Amino acid sequence: FISELGRFPVPGVEDDAQKLITIAKNMNDSSGDNKLNDINPKLLRQFAIGARAVLNPMAAMFGGIVGQE
DSSP, rough: HHHHHSOOTTOOOHHHHHHHHHHHHHHHHHHGGGGOHHHHHHHHHOOOOOOOOOHHHHHHHHHHHHHOO
């Protein structure tokens, strides 16, 4: 996705999720012997939605809870 569009998928944009699914299917089709039998489009869609997620605030929160315990 990044090599074609130069950015990560935008969260919540269905067109970007569909582009990611299409890219993954095309890569799988051209894999020859290493081809996967099934690609889960629902999983790829969820991955596209969270590709630009910022985990630092959540990691800080859980780190504080664990540190307190």
